[in-house]
Amino acid sequence: MAEFHAYRIRPARIAYRLGIDIALIESLVAGELDPEKFDHLVRHYRGRRLQQRLKQADRMRGQRSYELRQRAALDFERESEL
Secondary structure: OHHHHHOOOOHHHHHHHHOOOHHHHHHHHHOOOOHHHHHHHHHHHHHHHHHHHHHHHHOOOHHHHHHHHHHHHHHHHHHHHO
């Protein structure tokens, strides 16, 4: 669930995909249930997502590569502040 949350998938969609009660997912996201472990996993998956996006930018050249790197870094910083 932390991986889906890190990829900005809505709780309702996560519940539908996994067949889990939406109340459980919303309590995890809100930090009511096992907040330390969930936050750690979300940070891990956000870092992994950043690395994936940077690797994708490596396949491009020039301005497109630069823009993808900048957007990935900006998104990562914005998500880390939350």
